[in-house]
Amino acid sequence: MLLLLILCATAASAIPSGGDSPVSSHVVAEGISADHAGEPVLHPFVSFSIEFAWFPTYAGTWNLSTDCHFMIRAITMARQLFFPESVFESAFGEPRRYPRDWASYDPDLKTAINGTVIPSISTDYPRILSIGPSFFESYSTWPDTKFIHGFNLAHNGSKINNDLLETIPVACKALDGKLAYWELGNEPNNYKTAYQGASRPSNWTTQDYVDEWLSRTSLIKKKLAKSCPHLTNAKYIAPSTGLPTGILNPVDVFKHGLKSHHNIALNSEHNYMGGADEPGVTLQKTLMNHTAVINSVENHLKVIRTLKAQNLDLPYIYGEMNSLYNQGRPGLSNSFGAALWGVDFNLYSASQSIRRSHMHQGNNYRYASWQPEETNKTSIGTKAPYYGNVMVAAMLKGADDVRVATIPLPGDTEAAYAAFVDGQVARLAVINMKEYNYSTSDPDARRPATKYSFRLPNVDAQRKLSVQRLMANGSNSITGITWDGWSYNYNLKKGAPVRLHNVTVGETVPVHRQGWVEIEVPDSSGAILSV
Ligand SMILES: *[C@@H]1O[C@H](CO)[C@@H](O)[C@H](O)[C@H]1NC(C)=O
Ligand SMILES: *[C@@H]1O[C@H](CO)[C@@H](O)[C@H](O)[C@H]1NC(C)=O
Ligand SMILES: *[C@@H]1O[C@H](CO)[C@@H](O)[C@H](O)[C@H]1NC(C)=O
Ligand SMILES: *[C@@H]1O[C@H](CO)[C@@H](O)[C@H](O)[C@H]1NC(C)=O
Numbered sequence: 001m002l003l004l005l006i007l008c009a010t011a012a013s014a015i016p017s018g019g020d021s022p023v024s025s026h027v028v029a030e031g032i033s034a035d036h037a038g039e040p041v042l043h044p045f046v047s048f049s050i051e052f053a054w055f056p057t058y059a060g061t062w063n064l065s066t067d068c069h070f071m072i073r074a075i076t077m078a079r080q081l082f083f084p085e086s087v088f089e090s091a092f093g094e095p096r097r098y099p100r101d102w103a104s105y106d107p108d109l110k111t112a113i114n115g116t117v118i119p120s121i122s123t124d125y126p127r128i129l130s131i132g133p134s135f136f137e138s139y140s141t142w143p144d145t146k147f148i149h150g151f152n153l154a155h156n157g158s159k160i161n162n163d164l165l166e167t168i169p170v171a172c173k174a175l176d177g178k179l180a181y182w183e184l185g186n187e188p189n190n191y192k193t194a195y196q197g198a199s200r201p202s203n204w205t206t207q208d209y210v211d212e213w214l215s216r217t218s219l220i221k222k223k224l225a226k227s228c229p230h231l232t233n234a235k236y237i238a239p240s241t242g243l244p245t246g247i248l249n250p251v252d253v254f255k256h257g258l259k260s261h262h263n264i265a266l267n268s269e270h271n272y273m274g275g276a277d278e279p280g281v282t283l284q285k286t287l288m289n290h291t292a293v294i295n296s297v298e299n300h301l302k303v304i305r306t307l308k309a310q311n312l313d314l315p316y317i318y319g320e321m322n323s324l325y326n327q328g329r330p331g332l333s334n335s336f337g338a339a340l341w342g343v344d345f346n347l348y349s350a351s352q353s354i355r356r357s358h359m360h361q362g363n364n365y366r367y368a369s370w371q372p373e374e375t376n377k378t379s380i381g382t383k384a385p386y387y388g389n390v391m392v393a394a395m396l397k398g399a400d401d402v403r404v405a406t407i408p409l410p411g412d413t414e415a416a417y418a419a420f421v422d423g424q425v426a427r428l429a430v431i432n433m434k435e436y437n438y439s440t441s442d443p444d445a446r447r448p449a450t451k452y453s454f455r456l457p458n459v460d461a462q463r464k465l466s467v468q469r470l471m472a473n474g475s476n477s478i479t480g481i482t483w484d485g486w487s488y489n490y491n492l493k494k495g496a497p498v499r500l501h502n503v504t505v506g507e508t509v510p511v512h513r514q515g516w517v518e519i520e521v522p523d524s525s526g527a528i529l530s531v
């Protein structure tokens with residue numbers, strides 16, 4: 001048994017008694033060990049996936065009113081502050097939302113994209129989309145970033161040569177020195193049924209998919225050999241299915257030979273906790289809920305176990321994920337509660353050997369970490385989920401061998417993790433996800449907190465651990481969020497970090513006898529303790 005959980009009443013005598021803080025409960029955990037930690041995370045763990053149609057907007061090459069400096073700052077800051085030794089990647093789905101006879105690539109198009117929104121389908125992205133050669137200039141504005149470029153598989157009409165083959169020379173030149181992987185096809189499990197328009201007949205089979213994928217990647221390889229010979233052997237992430245269960249799930253496609261050309265580096269699958277418009281979805285029940293997180297990740301773990309048993313496994317990542325599909329729900333996906341969900345979901349996934357996570361982004365999307373331009377729907381700037389990304393990056397920083405173990409806690413509104421660097425415990429993260437909606441809470445009452453006691457292995461008593469907190473007025477806050485006192489608010493310094501003076505920083509907690517440490521975590525907040 002990895003962890004012994006004792007509730008307060010039976011706590012060992014070495015646990016220091018608390019002061020007179022407003023704690024509502026006290027949770028005690030010991031036996032933290034690397035034995036059951038996940039496999040080492042890939043650096044960077046938190047990465048981003050950007051809706052194809054919105055990439056030029058995110059890259060600042062589309063609308064001159066975009067504040068490019070802000071965008072580049074958002075990207076470089078995250079990189080420099082939290083994973084200085086690495087780059088991070090951006091994955092792209094294919095332009096998946098156009099009719100099958102529409103050319104996705106138009107070599108004569110003077111703009112990066114030509115998109116037409118069809119409001120009856122979605123107002124969040126263009127249903128009809130073509131891209132021109134200047135689309136690829138967007139790869140040049142992000143410093144020190146590596147990319148995954150998605151080629152089109154869905155399109156099966158007569159313009160296939162335009163769609164796929166003509167973009168290869170343009171894409172590979174733009175990505176010289178910046179390519180992480182290729183991708184071919186986005187959510188092929190939806191091709192027969194997509195509400196944006198089916199692109200395959202109902203009798204299309206798993207074997208058909210695998211054959212198409214293998215033959216098109218062979219075509220790409222031939223074309224690359226001519227245009228960018230040194231990228232000929234670049235690998236893919238695949239199969240990028242929307243759900244790891246159901247049709248075209250990774251177990252089926254790998255059994256049918258998707259790996260047979262040895263050109264896949266990472267098994268990439270997508271995940272959402274639920275739908276933005278699904279009835280019954282709430283912040284507490286759906287997102288700020290560790291049990292719901294475990295249930296959501298379990299779909300992937302079943303697949304990983306089956307693939308391992310059949311020697312078909314590859315490092316497993318989320319190629320696209322976020323809180324609620326259909327771009328998130330206002331008031332939920334853009335709230336501080338969703339940032340806490342992001343911390344729990346990502347750290348739990350890391351503890352279960354999911355090696356990387358691309359959080360999906362798009363212009364005006366409710367769950368976006370940052371909004372690239374001022375629109376009549378959304379103000380430009382860093383959004384609440386960004387702060388969750390920053391806390392995850394702070395927890396997982398380090399060299400090659402960073403592993404995460406869960407520290408089981410009794411409630412489904414709390415979670416804790418240990419990060420091990422080279423086998424030694426380096427950090428603990430605690431997330432108290434009890435909903436604290438500041439709009440409905442008594443302003444004169446103190447915000448409730450839970451006290452947590454952890455017993456650290458091999459850590460000397462008398463040492464002090466530094467504490468960094470992820471904090472906001474409440475789970476429903478969409479602004480005023482801080483990580484370790486830092487704000488990235490656009491209104492303060494256009495997204496550059498500002499240390500706020502009204503937030504406590506520089507806190508430490510002592511290590512007591514036998515390695516016990518104690519920390520109070522207010523409802524709807526998170527903390528990291530660094531050894
Ligand atoms: C952009 O796409 C629309 C179809 O949605 C088309 O009518 C229009 O001609 C296209 N514009 C250009 C410049 O290609
Ligand atoms: C393309 O997709 C359509 C489904 O809308 C299907 O009828 C057609 O047979 C497909 N063509 C090929 C070559 O797969
Ligand atoms: C699949 O359906 C299409 C028509 O949509 C037909 O042309 C094709 O022959 C069918 N393929 C098989 C293998 O039955
Ligand atoms: C958390 O999710 C589980 C599983 O869906 C559910 O049974 C439980 O009631 C939820 N907890 C809260 C606090 O909503």
Ligand SMILES: *[C@@H]1O[C@H](CO)[C@@H](O)[C@H](O)[C@H]1NC(C)=O
Binds near residue numbers: 063064065
């Ligand atoms: C660029 O942004 C401005 C200001 O937000 C907006 O009015 C305009 O429609 C945008 N142009 C395009 C091409 O998106």
Ligand SMILES: *[C@@H]1O[C@H](CO)[C@@H](O)[C@H](O)[C@H]1NC(C)=O
Binds near residue numbers: 376
């Ligand atoms: C918001 O901006 C979009 C795109 O620029 C435009 O099509 C739409 O009419 C605007 N809506 C309002 C209410 O101004």
Ligand SMILES: *[C@@H]1O[C@H](CO)[C@@H](O)[C@H](O)[C@H]1NC(C)=O
Binds near residue numbers: 283332437438440
């Ligand atoms: C927080 O409380 C306000 C006021 O009752 C309510 O409108 C809002 O929906 C609540 N927020 C969440 C995320 O539940």
Ligand SMILES: *[C@@H]1O[C@H](CO)[C@@H](O)[C@H](O)[C@H]1NC(C)=O
Binds near residue numbers: 473477479480
């Ligand atoms: C947070 O609460 C403080 C104290 O009540 C208040 O002054 C501040 O305006 C609030 N901030 C936000 C963003 O709601």
Ligand SMILES: *[C@@H]1O[C@H](CO)[C@@H](O)[C@H](O)[C@H]1NC(C)=O
Binds near residue numbers: 480500502
């Ligand atoms: C702290 O100061 C910032 C910036 O002035 C403000 O937005 C935020 O609401 C303040 N927070 C509290 C808890 O007062």
